[in-house]
Amino acid sequence: MSTSIFNRRWAALLLETLARHGVRHVCIAPGSRSTPLTLAAAANRYFVCHTHFDERGLGHLALGLAKASREPVAVIVTSGTAAANLYPSLIEAGLTGERLIFLTADRPPELINCGANQAIRQPGLYSSHPTLSIDLPRPSPDIPARWLVSTLDSAMARLTQGALHVNCPFAEPLYGGDELQYEEWSAALGDWWQDSHPWLREEDPHQVLKQPDWSNWRQKRGVVIAGRMGTEEGVKLAEWAKMLGWPLIGDVLSQTGQPLPCADLWLAHPQARHLLEDAQLVVQFGSSLTGKRLLQWQGLCRPEEFWLIDDLPGRLDPSHHRGRRIRAKVGEWLDLHPAQPRSPWAADLNSLAKDALEVTSEYLLNRFGEAQLAHRLPELLPDNGQLFLGNSLIVRLIDALAQLPAGYPVFSNRGASGIDGLISTAAGVQRATAKPTLAVVGDLSALYDLNSLALLRQCSAPTVLIVVNNNGGQIFSLLPTPEAERQRFYCMPQDVAFSHAAAMFQLGYACPENWQQLQQALQQAWRHSGATLIELQVPASDGAETLQHLVKNMVAN
Incomplete structure (x- = not known):
């Protein structure tokens, strides 16, 4: 039982150190091996704890929290493939700069490479993608508390962007014991516990210099x-x-x-x-x-x-x-x-841009679909809110056909530009700011992160997820993919509707058939405190064909 108590003290010091470096949000997945970390986070009153049963979605929830808060966010998962499921969000953070701290619980060394359950080789799991990595030893009172705290202080001081992976082996037992044990180990840090600063402070001398010419x-x-x-x-x-x-x-x-x-x-x-x-x-x-x-x-x-x-x-x-x-x-x-x-x-560019916008407006005036949604998206934005854009075709249409208001917050995962974790990232963005949020994703993106509809049930302000259902990955209609194989091997239409998914997760739902119905659905959703899924069922290749038509029209004129 003494092992379980020291595990807890070790984890409590680890989490307290992260708090001194501005970590407020901690995202936690269920697991037994991560118990010391989970209970330490739950006991620290400084943290806001978020939970999700899907580690891949959990990592992206943390990514969204970090994007919108511009603060480092910690993630706690158990050992085994739970840690592997964080990989996509770690890669994205490395490309876009959000600071994530992945605390992966692990089996102790004697249980690795010997057939023990849920034991994989976790040191170096993420290869070159983390900005920094720390492989902690098995917790031991022979290791001074000041070593643990200064090791983490140094890493956090250098974590200016991307992810820090901290691998945390814990031996059993993980539960129970006399909570008064090993007090002297923690007490060795003296009045640091009553302070609010890191034990070790490292300063970055980097300065921005003016170009002399x-x-x-x-x-x-x-x-x-x-x-x-x-x-x-x-x-x-x-x-x-x-x-x-x-x-x-x-x-x-x-x-x-x-x-x-x-x-x-x-x-x-x-x-x-x-x-x-x-x-x-x-x-x-x-x-x-x-x-x-x-x-x-x-x-x-x-x-x-x-x-x-x-x-x-x-x-x-x-x-x-x-x-x-x-x-x-x-x-x-x-x-x-x-x-x-x-x-x-180059004032003539203003005329060209004005003509392009006017031609687009005229062409899409009575054409309900994803291209019209993209063009008129500014009309749907909530006051004092924010926008999250998915990847693939929809973000390209919005980029090409819309003019978003200056200074209106827009978020996305455009580092690796994957479709994984888009709903969970949007949920993290909303939680970090508590603002009304509009998110727009495609149908395959929604299917890929369907589990994370569960996260939208806890939105703190009206939230709308528009799923543009063009029946597959229609971005490939813009590319010279072989036409004979395009549907089976690229677009992969699934012929699904999202009404049952919304019902399963107890979300509001609407499926408008024209622009007026879409506006009405949004107006109703902004008056509702929870989340609403709005499905836009559109012709499969209409969005891609519209963009191609408008580009050709611009070239011809």
């Missing part, structure tokens, strides 16, 4: 590409680019208000490409671009220099331009590099 570059013809960034950054960047007179091509995740909307359409126009050839400097803020034609232009452009500014590490430029890779927060960099008022040098 900025005053010269800002006089030139520049183009701004806006990728994924925060709301305040997006608004500030739009104002900065406007003052410079530089065209800003904004991604759906840029939150800039996309001053040149429908870029995926007008970038297909020869006049647009001709105008942009005169750019002397291209500055990209943020990564993870969505639009096909923006990615194509970004890859082919040849300015004098190409600058990419993002707080994440790595090159982040798949086209390997000549120029500068500047690691900095967008807002901090803009403050150091003020704009100088100048007249727009």
Whole structure:
């Protein structure tokens, strides 16, 4: 029984250390081997504990919490394949920068590689994908408490982005015992327990430096590409680019208000490409671009220099331009590099973007479907709310056909761009902010994360999940996939409806057949405190064909 008590003391110190580094949310899956961690988290009054029976969804719930709160989030799972199910969310966090701490309980060393139940080789389980990894020893009073706390302090100080994997072996017994045992081990940290600071404080000397030749570059013809960034950054960047007179091509995740909307359409126009050839400097803020034609232009452009500014590490430029890779927060960099008022040098792009938006509005006026949903999505957004976008076709349609309001919070999983965990990530985003939330995903994405509809039952504000049911992965209709094999091996239509899923998880449900019914369903949902699933049953290839038609129309004109 003494083992179980020391396991608890060890775990309590571990969790308390994480709290000193800003961890507030802890996501917990059921399991016996993780009992010391689970009970320690539950006993710490600083934490908000979330639970889910599906570890894959749990990892994405944590991802969503970290996205919206911008704080590190901890995850506790038991040993075995439970830990393996966290892999997709860990990979996504590594690409988009959210800080996650995965606490994976493990069997002690003597139970590994000997046929013991639920025992796998967990050290190094996630290969190169975590930012940092710690393989803790079996808890022992022979190891000073200051070693454990300083080890975690050091790792958390260096965790500026991505995931920290802490593998935690625990020997049995896991339950019971005299809770007064081993008090002296914890007490060795003295008045630290009454403090609120880390035991060991490490400082990051990284500073953002001003480009010494900025005053010269800002006089030139520049183009701004806006990728994924925060709301305040997006608004500030739009104002900065406007003052410079530089065209800003904004991604759906840029939150800039996309001053040149429908870029995926007008970038297909020869006049647009001709105008942009005169750019002397291209500055990209943020990564993870969505639009096909923006990615194509970004890859082919040849300015004098190409600058990419993002707080994440790595090159982040798949086209390997000549120029500068500047690691900095967008807002901090803009403050150091003020704009100088100048007249727009590529004003004709405004006319092209305006024409693209007007043609899109006219074409989709009476065409109910996913393309119309994408174009008119701003009309459906809740006041003081937020938007979560799924992957595959729907995010591309919204990027190409809509103009989202500047500064309106938009979230997504556009790092690895997978369809796993989208509903659970949206649930985490909602829980972190307690704001009304609209999420839009495709039918295969919803099926892939169907278990996580259970998480929507605990929403703290009105939440709407729109499932665009185009019967399969219709993104492949945009690609040159072999037509004879497209349905069976790519689109994989499932011929399902989601009414029974909504009923199973006790969610509100609607299946509108026209735009007016969709608006009414949303209006009713925003007055309801819980979650509503709205299914949009649309013709299979209509969205992809609409986008292709509008692009061809832009090229022809």
